[in-house]
Amino acid sequence: MLRRIHSLPGLVLALLLTVIAVSGTILSIDPALDRATHPPIERGVSVAALAEAVASRHGSVDKIARRPTGALTVTYSDGDTKGVELVDPATGAGLGPYQPSEFTRFVTNLHRSLLVGDAGRAAGAIGAGAMLVLTASGLWLLARRLGGWRAFLQPIRGTAAQCWHGELGRFAALGLMLSSLTGLWMSAGTFGLIPESSLAEPAFTASGGPAAPVGSLAALRAVDVADLRELTLPAPEDRTDTYGLRTSAGEARIDAATGEILVFTPTPILERVQAVVVMLHTGRGAWVLGLLLGLSAACVPAFAITGAAIWWRRRTNPPRLANNVAARSADTVILVGSEGNATWGFATTLHAALTAAGHRVHIAAMSELAPVHTSAKRMLILTSTYGDGAAPASAKGFLDRFAALDAALPVAVLGFGDRTFPHFCGYAQEVSTALDRKGWPRLLPLKRVDRQSAQEFAQWGRDLGATLGLDLVLEHVAVHPKTSELELVEREDYGAAVGAPIAILRFRAPGAGAKGQTGRLPAFEPGDLVGIVPPDSPMPRFYSLASSSRDGVLEICVRLREGGFCSTFLHGLKPGGRIDAFIRENPGFRPAEGRAPLILIGAGAGIGPLAGFVRANSPGRPVHLYWGGRSPSSDFLYEHELAMHLAEKRLTTLNTAFSRTPNGGAYVQDRIAADAPRLQELIRHGAQVLVCGGRDMAQAVTHALDAVVRPLGLDLATLKSSGRYVEDVY
Amino acid sequence: MKALMPALAAATALVAPSLAFARPVTFEATLKNYGGNGAYVALYVTDAAGKYRGTLWMAGGKAKYYRHLSDWQRMSGGAATEIDGITGASIGSGKTLKITADIADAMIDAGYQVRVDTAVEDGMDNPSEIVVPLSTGSAGNPSPGKGYIKSFLASF
Known part of the structure; x- marks a missing residue:
């Protein structure tokens, strides 16, 4: 709202x-x-003296006024010509005609x-x-x-x-x-x-005597030019006319013969307020x-x-449903926790099926949970998990909002995730536990869907239909973002000798015609993700990008996994081979703006985006890279490029740890522990930590780094919440 | 433009009981190309003794600026009833204000004067910029103003 x-x-x-x-x-x-052209008016000159100086230069003077710009102007008549000129507040000397800017x-x-x-x-x-x-x-x-x-x-x-x-x-x-x-x-x-403010001025009568020289009038001698707003002079031939003197305090009528104040009207409060406004x-x-x-x-x-x-992104991100029923008149509320778009896709299928079965269904993001949702008869929560058990983008703040709810209604939770992760559907589990703690009745036990399996989703639909007493058929067809075709132009292979083949792959948009000419790459930054859809599989796999679209190539670092469908496909790709890919922004994993130092930590293929950050760094910002591999002779990724960055000061220090060296070997977390004093110094100066790599490494790094920052009175949770510790873990 | 000036009728005891004793008079005020925002222009009538008798037209709609038409303000008292129904838009640089009013015969050639005050934002205030007798003798004779008025003309 x-x-x-x-x-x-x-x-x-x-x-x-x-x-x-x-x-x-x-x-x-x-x-x-204006202030530069018309300096503030200095004290020390009386209005009488100024008026006298001005009057001596002109046939008659109508008005002396301080303009809102700070300029002091005089309106005068010389014979038949009337004009406005700027004057020097100290001497009354003319400074040329007053011409407000047309512009x-x-x-x-x-x-x-x-x-x-x-x-x-x-x-x-x-x-x-x-x-x-x-x-x-x-x-x-x-x-x-x-x-x-x-x-x-x-x-x-x-x-x-x-x-x-x-x-x-x-x-x-x-x-x-x-x-x-x-x-x-x-x-x-x-x-x-x-x-x-009422304009009525108390009645007054001028003495009618012969006009005295303006310089001699007592009431004008008593007022400093710095306090003057406006002085209106009487018509020369009219003996009943008077001087009108306006200051911030009010307006005075002054007798032209005696120089006495005939009447004084203080500025009304409202007018003073107006002036301040x-x-x-x-x-x-x-x-x-x-x-x-x-x-x-x-x-x-x-x-x-x-x-x-x-607005546009939000509008196009979660699909708009034409027949989405308003929350307060719905009998079923579907809440969606989605990082990309996949879970929204499943939720839309569910929404359509329930609507077709005659239910009034409202669908919303989990982050939009509100008391009005509890007026429905049942709630269905579909959520993925972000990273290591965190809430996905559209579920941010859900648990806090849920904690504030009073009512309870029957609920079912469907988690989407990847079984290969240690915390399969970690966030769905956390939500489920929170629901149990508050005693929300269950329509169905928590169900986990592995890698967007349409079969498992359909099975859950049949179970849900059984409890609702209807025949619910969920036929989900995954919708992928529009992919573009990319062509492999170069590959470097590492690590085969130590049993961990890693390839650096560089792709270009295929050329439109002439030799050497290439098409346009979609826009991306290092750290963003590329979704690659391997042939014969609808499921895209995501890889962190090591390059920016400005580099003209799309570069990724891929470790070959045993039985890995996509990594096997990519490792088998020869220059000229093509892939279908799309970009997914990953704004949570990017160096912060500014010149604070960066601490980059990674292992194995996780060096990809880190190398990209270094490449995009402007010389002068301190960047410290900690990286762990297996053997310097086999899988030292980016060895030459990093040496060049060191020489060009894009990279400040490089710390490597290799686990399979003749004299024992070490891991990247060992380097962190050993380097604690320097890391503490960097973090004290506002350094940001970016971690990329496998889950086990990330956990070891978290452990080591927490010990490093503890003596500073900090912890990783604090650094995380302020964006100074970010990770991209797979 | 205007069949009868109610304010003028109200302000003068000299207005004829029927239109048979009044005649239409056209006033034209052409402004100079002074190049600022639209001018506020007040057209009003004073009698032989110099006393305010009524307003013919007020060009400019915002009452808070009327104090810059200082003679009109002082003489008329500036009450809203003085210009009720005879107020129009301010007059742009170089433009002409043309109004027609039915003026009682008894007011013509009887020492009455037409006065015009003008004022422009961030420019000059010109009280009584024009003061011309309401007389058939001066008809067709344009008079220049001291401020923003290039020429002022009354035709009977």
């Missing part, structure tokens, strides 16, 4: 808000420029009325209101995403669009709130919704604030672009 409040006005009003914000940013520079006038009108008058002003007010809603809801969503207000300044993880949207949001929120609130106030004033909105009189507000507003186009990207 909150998300919709955020995305709907954002999408609908993106263009309007961009125009208002960009024009606002341009205007925000003006107060700083600023145009941008101002664009900003406040989109150049279409009151309709545009109304649109501006709607824009300001929407901006306020967007900022507040955005902050709320960000806090929720980061795990509460206390974690508000934690690093933001996710896709590039999500990171930018969040980071800029944190930066710009305050400024945008101030701008939109003050903008709304000014709009209300324009449309007469804020009562005008205008200052806060325009930055006039507060140029630093103006620039800050301008910077905040400058983020708005980026919000529009990244916001649209996030």
Whole structure:
């Protein structure tokens, strides 16, 4: 709901808000420029002295005013010509005609009325209101995403669009709130919704005597030029006319003959408030604030672009169901925990089958669990597992939300996973345990589906149908993302002598025609995943990428596994051979922005993405690589390339451990333990740790590293939660 | 443009009981190409003693800017009832304001004056920029203003 409040006005009003914000940013520079051209008015000169100096140069002077820009101007008549000129506040000397910038006038009108008058002003007010809603809801969503207000300044993880949207949001929120609130106030004033202060001035009568020289008038001698807002001079031939003197305190009528104040009207409170609001909105009189507000507003186009990207991704990621019943009128709720799209696919099949059987079914992500879902008759949870038993993307926060629920209803859990992992369906198991702890009745015991088996899924459907008293047939046809064909151009083979064949494979998009010409690769970064669909198998296998699409090749590092369908296929591939592949972003496994040191740890084929990080590193950022292999003579992957990176300072240090060397051998975790003091120093300086490799190695590394950081008063859980310890484990 | 000026009728005891004793007068104020935002323009009538008798037209819709039409503001008191129903949009740079009002015969050639105040945002305030007698003798004779008005013309 909150998300919709955020995305709907954002999408609908993106263009309007961009125009208002960009024009606002341009205007925000003006107060700083004005300050440079019109330095603040110094104290020490009286209004009387200034007026006298000005009057001596002109036939008659109508008005001396301090403009909102800080410029002091004089309106004068010399014979039949009337003009406005800038004057030096210290001497009253003329500084040339006053000509407000045409450009600023145009941008101002664009900003406040989109150049279409009151309709545009109304649109501006709607824009300001929407901006306020967007900022507040955005902050709320960000806090929720980061795990509460206390974690508000934690690093933001996710896709590039999500990171930018969040980071800029944190930066710009305050400024945008101030701008939109003050903008709304000014709009209300324009449309007469804020009562005008009464203009009635108490009656007064001028003495009617002959006008005295302006320089001699007591009331004008008593006011400093720095306090002047506006001085209106009387018409020369009219003896009943008076001086009008406006300062921040109020407006005085001054007798032209006696120089006495005839009447003084203090500035009404509302007008003072108005002046402060205008200052806060325009930055006039507060140029630093103006620039800050301008910077905040400058983020708005980026919000529009990244916001649209996030929305689009979310929209296309979980499939939209045309016949998804609203949560409150559903009898069956299906909750989905999915990292890619596979589990959504199964859930959609289930949704269609139950709907066809006459049920009213609502489907939602597990992370959207809400009290309204407990009003249904039953709940079906389909979830995969991320990494070593963690929640997949669409189930983040599920357990916290579940803990806050009061009601209980019959439930069935279906886990999706891979039996070769030590914690097969680890997250489904954790969810199941949580349900038991709260005493939710079971429709069916926890069922685990191995590697997206359509048969096992269908069997579960028959069991579910039996308990519901209907004949439920689940025919799932997996939908894969669109694949592209890639061609192997180069391979390097290692490790055969030590019984662990590993191949570095480089692919290109096949050429469209002429020799040497190649097609376009899909976009990816080192650490992203490539899904490769081996022939005769619908199941893609994922490999971490060692290159970026900018390198012009797609590079992976593949260890041959006994009985491994895909690795056997890849190891048998000769240059010119082709594969079907697609990219899956892996934003959780990437070096953080900035120049903090990186500690890269891996073993065997896990060096792939780490080598890619090193290759993409700019010289100067410290990068320390710890890697373990079997034998330096057989499986030292990337040996020459890493030596080159060391020479070019892209890599700071390289620590290798080989397990099968004549004098005993060692593992990468041994190097970590031995290097504890240096690692502690690096982590104290904000280093990020990235681990890639097999499960056993990762566990050993976790163990060793935890011992390293303990003396610092840290633990790996803390580092993990702030994104300073990330892993890609298989 | 306007058959009868209610504000003027209300403000003057001199208005004729029926239209038979009034005649249409057309006022045209052409602005200079001053190049700023639209000008606020107030057209109003004072009697032989210089006393405000009524407003003919107010070009500009936002009351908060009326204080820049300072003579009109001072003389009329600036009440909203003075311009009720005779308010229009501000007049752009170089554009012409043309209005027709039915003026009582008794007010014509009787020492009454038409005055025009103008003001532009971030520019000048020009109180009583135009002061011309409401007389058939001056008809067809354009007068220039000191501020934003290039020429002002009344035709009977």
